[in-house]
Amino acid sequence: MSIWKYANPLKFMGWTGPIVVPMAVLATVCILTGIIWGFFFTPDDYRMGSSVKIIYIHVPSAMMAINAWAMMLVASLIWLVRRHHVSALAAKAAAPIGVVMTLIALITGAIWGQPMWGTWWAWDPRLTSFLILLLFYIGYMAMWQAIENPDTAADLTSVLCLVGSVFAILSRYAVNFWNQGLHQGASLSLDAEENVADVFWFPLVLTIVGFVLLFIALVLIRTRTEIRARRLFSLNARERMNDA
Amino acid sequence: MPELGKYAAEVLAAYGATFLLLAGLVWATWARSIRVRRALEQALEQRDNG
C-alpha cells in the first residue's frame, strides 16, 4: 500500500473527518495569541511607530497567498499525472482562500503604504507581482466557474495552473527588471542585520503558524465540501439519465 | 487598548479589513459546507427511497 491510498475519496473523508475541528481550534488559538501578543504587548517601532503592528497580518497573509498557489500547483500536477480526484478538488478548494489572502496582503499593504510611502499604491515590484497573482487567481476561479463538467474543468484548470505558474515566475522577474521599488527586503532571513527585532519576531512567527494552520483547516473543509458536491453532481446526472 | 498614536486609523483599518475578509471566507466555507451536505443527504435519501 502506498500513501496514495489516502487520496481515495472515501478514505480521505474518513481520515480528515476527525482532524478538521482540532486543526481549526489550533489555528484560532495561534492566530489569536499571536495577534493579541503583537497588538497589545509589543512596543512601537522607532521609525514606523505603531503602524508596525500591521506586520502581524500583512506578512502571514502575503506568505499564504504564495503558498496557496504553490499548493494548487502541486495538486494540479498530481491530478494530471495520477488522476486522484481529491487532488483536483483540493486545488479548487484552495483557490478562494488564496484570493482572500492575496486581497488581505494587498489591502493591508495599501493601508500601510499611505503613512510610510505617502501613497496608497505604487508600482513597486512586490506589489505589482501580487496584483498579477490576484489576476491569476481570478482567471483560475473563473475557469472552474465556466465549465460544467467537473472532470473537464479539473483538467483544464490544471493545465492553466501549470502554464500560469511559469508565467507568474516570469512576471516576477520582469517586474523586478522594470522597477527597483520601495518595498522591504526579506527580513525574516537568518541574516541578523536585516532581521526584524526579536520583540516583533516571536508574535509574528506565531501568527504565521496560525495562518498556515488556518489554511490547512479551510482547505480540508472545502475539499470535503467539494467531494460531496462532486458526488451530488454524479447522483443528479445519473438521476436525469434514468428519467430520460 | 495600547496607545496607537498618529497611525491609529491605519492600524485599525488594516485589522478591520482583515477581520472582515477572514470572517467572510470562514462564513462562506461554512455555509457552503452545510448546504452541500444537506443537499447530498437529501439526494441519497431520494435515491434509496424512490
Place this chain on the structure above:
Amino acid sequence: MIGLLMRDLRLAVRAGGGFGLGLAFFLIVTVLVPFGVGPDTGLLARIAPGILWIGALLACLLSLDRIFQLDFEDGSLDLLATAPVPLEGVVAIKALAHWLTTGLPLTLAAPVLGVLLNLPGPGFIWLLVSLAIGTPALSIIGAFGAALTVGLKRGGLLMSLLVLPLYVPSLIFGTEAARRGAEGLAGGAPLMFAAGITLGSLAILPFAAAAALRINLR
C-alpha cells in the same frame, strides 16, 4: 500542414479581411488615446511606446477567440482531431496563421502610427524590432488561451481574462526595450528577455494547447 496554413490565411482574407481589420482596430485605439488623455505632445511622446504596444496587444487579443472557435462550431475541429495530423502541429500552424494576419501587419504599421503619438526619432527602430520579436509570443500564448476556452459560449471574454496576465512579461520587456530606445538608451537586455519568452513559449505552449483541445473536444 501547408494546406491548413493556406486555408487559414485564405479564410482570414475572405472573412472581411483579417489584415485590414486588425490594423484598423490598432489605428483606432491609437487615435482614441489623444482624445482620452488630451493633446499635449510632450505627454503623448512619453507614453507613445507603451500605448502602441498595448494597442497592438489588444488588437491581437480581439482576434484570438476565432482561432479555434469557428472550427469548433462547424465541426472542423472534430475532423482535424481524427485526421492524420498531430494536434500540436495544428495549433502551431494556426498560431502562425494568426501571427501572419495580425502580429506581422501590426508590427509593420506601428512605426507609422508612432508619428501620430509623437514617438521620438530613435524610438521607431526599437519599437519595430521589439514588436517583431514580441508579437509571435502573443499569438502562441493566445492560441493556448483560445484552446482552453474553445467549447465555452462567450469564452471570448474569459479567454481575455486568462490570457492577459500571461501577456505581462512580454509586454514589460517589449515596452521597456521600446521605451529605452525612445529615450536614446540601449534596449538590448530587455529585448533578449523578450526573445527568450517568445522562444520558450513556442517550444512549450503548442503541447499545452493541444492537450487543452483534446480535453475540450471530448
Place this chain on the structure above:
Amino acid sequence: MIGLLMRDLRLAVRAGGGFGLGLAFFLIVTVLVPFGVGPDTGLLARIAPGILWIGALLACLLSLDRIFQLDFEDGSLDLLATAPVPLEGVVAIKALAHWLTTGLPLTLAAPVLGVLLNLPGPGFIWLLVSLAIGTPALSIIGAFGAALTVGLKRGGLLMSLLVLPLYVPSLIFGTEAARRGAEGLAGGAPLMFAAGITLGSLAILPFAAAAALRINLR
C-alpha cells in the same frame, strides 16, 4: 419584453458571468497601462481619467458582438423577427441588458481602479458621474453596430471598426468632464453634452438598428 430582458440577463450571468468578466477585462486593461507607460505615478495621474474611460469603452466594445450574434447563429433572431414584438423594442431591451451587465458594473468599478492609476482625489466623483451618463450611449451605439454586422463571419472586428468612430464624441465629452474634475475644475458643460448624446442615441438608434437587423435577416 420583460421576458426578453430576463432571458438576456440570465444568459449573461450563466455564460461564465457577464458581470464578472466585463469587469475583469476593465481591471486588466487598467493594470496593463502602467506596464506599458512605466511606473511613474505623476505621469499616471495625468493620463488616468482618459485611460479609465478608454478602458471602459474597450470592455464595452468587446462584449458587443454577442448582443445579436449568438441569437442570429442559433436562429433565435429569425424567430424573434416573426414574433409579435416590435424589433425596435427588441433592440432597446437588448441594449438595456447589455448596459446592465457591462456599463453599470464598469461605472461602479472605475473609482476603485482609479486608485491603481493614482487618480487625484476630486476626480473620483466626476469620473463616476461621467461614466454613468456616458455608458448608456456606448451600449445603444454598440447595439446598432452589432445589428449592422450581425450576419457576417468575423463581424466582431468589423463592428469594432464601425463603432469606434461613433464612440468618439461620447469619449471626448466624458473624459473632458472627468479630466476637468480631476484637476479641480468644474466639468458641467462637457457633461451636458455627453448627456445630450446619450439621449439622442437612445431616441434614434433603436430604429436604425431594427432596420439594419431586418436587412441582415433576409
Place this chain on the structure above:
Amino acid sequence: MNAALKVIDLAVQRGSVPVLSGVSFALQAGQALVLRGPNGSGKTTLLRTIAGLQPPLAGEVRCAEDAIAYAGHADGIKSMLSVAENLTFWASIYGTGSIDTALVTFDLRALMNRRAQNLSAGQKRRLGLARLLVAGRAIWVLDEPTVSLDSASVKTFGDAVRGHLANGGSAIIATHTDLGLEADVLDVAQFRATRIGAKDIFDEAFG
C-alpha cells in the same frame, strides 16, 4: 371559405438569383400542405419568404397579421438555458400562457430541467418543435421539421400537426420524409425560375 394563406404568383430569390417563380396556392384553415422537391429546389427560400423573413421578388403573400409561426433548419435554442426556461421565454414573447401542453405533447417532461446543451440531436429538435405549440399561431411554416427524429417522435409530431389542423390551424411543411399526414403535396420543382429573356441585362441585374 376564406383561405388562411394565399400565395399569388410569387417569385423568390436567394443571393439575388431568382429561384422559384409563378408559385400560387391557397391554404385553407384545417389544411396541411407538404412541399416536396429535390435538394436545392428552393423550398427553404420559399418558406422564408412566406414567413416574411425576406421580401418576394414578385407576387404576393396574403395572410392575416401575426398569424405565422416559422421553424427553420436552426432551432433558436439557447444551450445555456434549461428546456423549461427556453420554452417559458418563447411563451412570454408570444404572450401565451403555460408551457405544460407543449412539454407533455413532445414528451419533454423528464428533460424539463436539463440544459439544452446536454440534449441529444433528436431531443433538441423536439424542443424546437414544442415552441410551435407555445406560439399559439394559426399557420405553421415548417422547414424539414423531422430531421434527426426517431420514428416514435415523427409519429408524435404527426399527431401534433393533426391536432393543430383539427383546431382550425393550418400548416405548410417542407420535407423529404413521409410524415404520415393526409395532406396535399406541392412539388416546387415545377416552379423553377427560368432565366427571363435577357433582353435588358441591366434591368435584369437590378430586378
Place this chain on the structure above:
Amino acid sequence: MNAALKVIDLAVQRGSVPVLSGVSFALQAGQALVLRGPNGSGKTTLLRTIAGLQPPLAGEVRCAEDAIAYAGHADGIKSMLSVAENLTFWASIYGTGSIDTALVTFDLRALMNRRAQNLSAGQKRRLGLARLLVAGRAIWVLDEPTVSLDSASVKTFGDAVRGHLANGGSAIIATHTDLGLEADVLDVAQFRATRIGAKDIFDEAFG
C-alpha cells in the same frame, strides 16, 4: 478473417454520466453495421468514442491506427470557401490525391465553384459526405449521414457506401431512416447503462 474494428465490452459516458455499457461487436472488412435506437439512446456518444474523440469509460476499441473517418452532426464546412476549396483542403490534410471522384460521386461538379455559404441544406450535406471519399480511410463512422437529403441523394449515398464496402472498406452508421443497405442492425437501446452496485459510494461517484 481479422476484424477491421473490434469493440469489446465498451462503456461510454456523456457529461460524466454512463450512457451505454457492455457494448461488444466486431466489424469485418466489407461489412456495414447500422446503429438504431430512439433519440437520446446514445448513438452519437458511442460513435464519438469509437472515433477516438472521447475516452471510453471502460472496455476497448480495437482498430488499426488512422483507419477511421468520422462524420458527425456538424459538417466541418467553411462557408466562406468554395466547394472545391473545402474538399481540396481535406485532401491535403489526409494526403490523398484528387477530389474529382468525390465531386462526381456526390454530384457536386456543377456547384464546384460556389461558396459553401450559398448551398442549400442538402447540398451542404452532400459536400460533407464527399469528404469521406477524399479521406481514403477504411472505416467510415457516420452519424445520421442522410439528414436533409432528398431520396435521389440518399440513393447516391447508398451507392457510395456499397462501393466503399466492395473495395474492402467497412462502415458503421447511426440513422433513423432506411438507407436501403444490406447491413446488420444493432439496436443500442439494449446496452443502456444501469446503475452499478452502490458498494463503494464515493468510488461510484468518481467512477
